[in-house]
Amino acid sequence: MRRHFRMHPEVGGEEHETQKKILAELAAMGVKARAAGGTGVIADIPGAPGGKTVAMRADIDALPITDEIEQPYRSLNKGICHACGHDGHAAMLLGAAKTFAAMAGELPGNVRLIFQPSEERFPGGAEIMIAAGAMDGVDAVVGAHLWQPLPVGAIGVTNGALMASPDEFTITIQGKGGHGSMPHQTVDSILVASQLVLALRTITGANVDPREQAVLTIGMFKAGEVFNIIPDTAVLKGTVRSFDQSVRDAVFGQMEAYCRGICAASGASYVIDPIFGYPPVVNSPKVTTVIAEAGCEVAGVEVQDVKPLMVGEDFSYYQHKAPGSFFLVGAGNPAKGCIHPHHHPKFDIDEDALGYGAETMVRAVLKLLAR
Structure with a gap:
């Protein structure tokens, strides 16, 4: 069979x-x-x-x-x-x-x-x-x-606990595109998204109780098509794995805080689309x-x-x-x-x-x- x-x-x-x-x-x-x-x-x-x-x-x-x-x-x-x-x-x-x-x-x-x-x-x-x-x-x-x-x-x-909640998320960064020779006229979505990648990867180490288990991984980063054009949009996709609802809330709450702070400092905007998986x-x-x-x-x-x-x-x-x-x-x-x-x-x-x-x-x- x-x-x-x-x-x-x-x-x-x-x-x-x-x-x-x-x-x-x-x-x-x-x-x-x-x-x-x-x-x-x-x-x-x-x-x-x-x-x-x-x-x-x-x-x-x-x-x-x-x-x-x-x-x-x-x-x-x-x-x-x-x-x-x-x-x-x-x-x-x-x-x-x-x-x-x-x-x-x-x-x-x-x-x-x-x-x-x-x-x-x-x-x-x-x-x-x-x-x-x-x-x-x-x-x-x-x-x-x-x-x-x-x-x-x-x-x-x-x-x-044997297996975690397999949550997903998509973060869309909206900046302002322009020519690569004039970055001062743009809001570089790649730069903003890059800062976010680094910040998000610190969440499980800095914002989760070390006695709890959680994983946050970025699996996709897409932005731009041409070597000399700064794109106006960048997209990140990733996953969060956890065993406890309070940990899950803490991770997604901190994710929102980082997006809000980094985008505000850079003049960009963002949208987070979470997909909460199985318990x-x-x-x-x-x-x-x-x-x-x-x-x-x-x-x-x-x-x-x-x-x-x-x-x-x-x-x-x-x-x-x-x-x-x-x-x-x-x-x-x-x-x-x-x-x-x-x-x-x-x-x-x-x-x-x-x-x-x-x-x-x-x-x-x-x-x-x-x-």
Whole structure:
């Protein structure tokens, strides 16, 4: 299944064939499923009446990246690639579904399967799936991410904050253009934006409590077209990553202050357009403890504590509806060439990780149902 999805990737909101494949596989298992959230799938495997309901979530979308792996399962869809591991997430959840389907009459509660579209494309697909009933009646939720920085055989868990809020911003500086030989007649947007870049990069060090975590990065600076013309406009784009709303407010507040002060001193004007991303992924200690216990029971698995990551994930929306935990499944292996980071065109996983991840999920869900 993982190789099928790798060969036939689809970007967020367009996972039509992926949805059909998942529905067909679940039907073959005898699992009742329905299309939801546009291109997602929700399925239920019923257990004992009156039992709890535990959900498992996998994201299924790919990235607009050209696949460069030299493998027979290389993407057949031009310019689209599962360069983040979501092909494996869908496969692991189908593997877990097959296991639970065979145990349907013995389950102490109900299992909910959530195949979510559009995790990579903001505003994400989690809220759409929740609106479609994905979390109705759910008592706990579990999610997993194949993770190249961890070696295959490792399961990474974290109590509390695991992933940050991935916010974006655009700052447009409006100056006054003119000829490069007469800078005194202009308001140089490049000069103003350059001062802003330097000032903004000091925020996390000077204006954030050192006991908190935050990242501010400028990823784009665009201005001008001609070597001897001072442009009237410059545009900066960047990202802010944080785990706490007060930190988020402090960073964006200081950003506004720097823009206001530097532009006022230079005679320029500015506009800040923030895009606030997913909430941080904050794991339930109780659910995380169960996942760690489950991982310890899987042959060949070593459970590791992992530090918080500054990446973002819309799994956080499910955690707002029920206690949940998101864990990492080691998928890196230099011996098999699995060395490239996520979102790299040569990203690949050690497929041994699929079994470790699926079994950990199954064991964790059984424990949660029993408790």
